[in-house]
Amino acid sequence: MIDTHTLRGVLPSQTIAAMIDDGAIGADPAITAAQIQPASLDLRLGTHAWRVRASFLAGKGHRVEDRLDEFTMHRIDLTEQGAVLEKGCVYLVPLMEHLALPPGVQAVANAKSSTGRLDLLTRLITDGGVEFDRIAPGYNGPLYAEICPRSFSVLVRPGMRLNQIRFRQGDAVLGDDALRALHAQTPLVSGTAMISQGLGFSVDLRPSEGDLVGWRAKPHTPVIDLDRIGAYDPAEFWERVTSRNGRIILDPGAFYILVSREAVTIPPDHAAEMAPYLAMVGEFRVHYAGFFDPGFGCDVAGGAGSRGVLEVRCHEAPFVLEHGQVVGRLVYERMTTPPDQLYGAGIASNYQGQGLKLSKHFRAV
Known part of the structure; x- marks a missing residue:
């Protein structure tokens, strides 16, 4: 026990x-x-x-x-x-x-x-x-x-x-001072670390290649069988969201898949959870599905930094979202001890090293 x-x-x-x-x-x-x-x-x-x-x-x-x-x-x-x-x-x-x-x-x-x-x-x-x-x-x-x-x-x-x-x-959450110390020891994010009640991250609307910045769910689609992996054409379910000026307008009620500008790392002796940023930043919410396991984006687990996929829903009013806008934060927690096996290291880890990526049910774009 x-x-x-x-x-x-x-x-x-x-x-x-x-x-x-x-x-x-x-x-x-x-x-x-x-x-x-x-x-x-x-x-x-x-x-x-x-x-x-x-x-x-x-x-x-x-x-x-x-x-x-x-x-x-x-x-x-x-x-x-x-x-x-x-x-x-x-x-x-x-x-x-x-x-x-x-x-x-x-x-x-x-x-x-x-x-x-x-x-x-x-x-x-x-x-x-x-x-x-x-x-x-x-x-x-x-x-x-x-x-x-x-x-x-x-x-x-x-x-x-x-x-x-x-x-x-007990309480395993890292305060801001402890998070800064951890970042100094093991860089947790590419670029400048925005630390305030967790590690802030922003949205990427200026891709290094092309103009695809995200996906928007279509309103009338076929059924998705959750057992079928890599089986569906994204075009049947998603509209491409593009931008040439680093800005998009979110439509009320619409659901978007976007990606963080920063690549993040979770050290082997820590875990993290995505949490929403302050509601005052705009008429949208980043849906915080999923935990970030030890080893996510970590060099020792084959990650070398992985960007966070953002599940975004706009609320009552259209909202302008701009490149680099802070949209969420990662709350880091200590592990009692590192796990026997890390995310991405010899286990089925679908999103190690990810960028802008739909769920595993869709064919790669």
């Missing part, structure tokens, strides 16, 4: 494996080695889903199942040929995994990178939960994924992995 008294930080892959062996993390069927990432665990969809009329949280003292009668429209079987989750609808799916966390261990969940790049809002909820994606220390119970496809309808099956969970003990 892990030491919950002396260790502080994000738990690495080998500790997650030990928690599985100890029963702190369980599943039916059993968890596979492929689910264990350097600093997180992939979660799998179960055998059925409920179409619900609204997003909800269980609330303190309530189980999720006890609230289903209030919100369920119908139950959907995922086991035969899968099922289509339709754009604009909300679904609740029991996950195969469940938790019995030690008192000193808490958890946070997030959508996987490919999930976020499809604008597939996926959030974790728990019994007694009062926040999405947050699991209190000592939680003992089932896990559920709330799924709302916002740009594309998707075909899902049991066992698919749309979100992931990270475990931590």
Whole structure:
């Protein structure tokens, strides 16, 4: 069992494996080695889903199942040929995994990178939960994924992995002084580091070649089968976003894939999470899907710096976005110890060394 008294930080892959062996993390069927990432665990969809009329949280003292009668429209079987989750609808799916966390261990969940790049809002909820994606220390119970496809309808099956969970003990977040010291020791970003409540990053709207700066989701598209990798023509689903003057105008309600100007690095003994920048910067939000694992963009893991892909949605008013505008930040956390295996080093890491890149379901441009 892990030491919950002396260790502080994000738990690495080998500790997650030990928690599985100890029963702190369980599943039916059993968890596979492929689910264990350097600093997180992939979660799998179960055998059925409920179409619900609204997003909800269980609330303190309530189980999720006890609230289903209030919100369920119908139950959907995922086991035969899968099922289509339709754009604009909300679904609740029991996950195969469940938790019995030690008192000193808490958890946070997030959508996987490919999930976020499809604008597939996926959030974790728990019994007694009062926040999405947050699991209190000592939680003992089932896990559920709330799924709302916002740009594309998707075909899902049991066992698919749309979100992931990270475990931590104590406060592992680096303050600005500690982040500056880490950057001085191991450069975390190309160019000048913008450090204020995390490592700021900006948008790249002046590519070194050509004028392609991003992609905008088309409004009426075919269904995407999430098991099909590299199968879809981007032109069926996305419009090219181009710029010759380092400026684009975001349309209200539209979803964009853009890329950061900076190449970032996550050292082996740290992890990071993308967070939104201040809401006052404009009428848009960078969707913060995905964790950044130890080794992302790191030389020792074959990265040499990787740029962050930005999932951007504009709100009520059109907004001018300009090259170099700060749009988000990376919050760095200490690991309790470096993981046995780094992102991009001998494991299936789809986005190491990336630039502007759609999800793995689309053919390379």
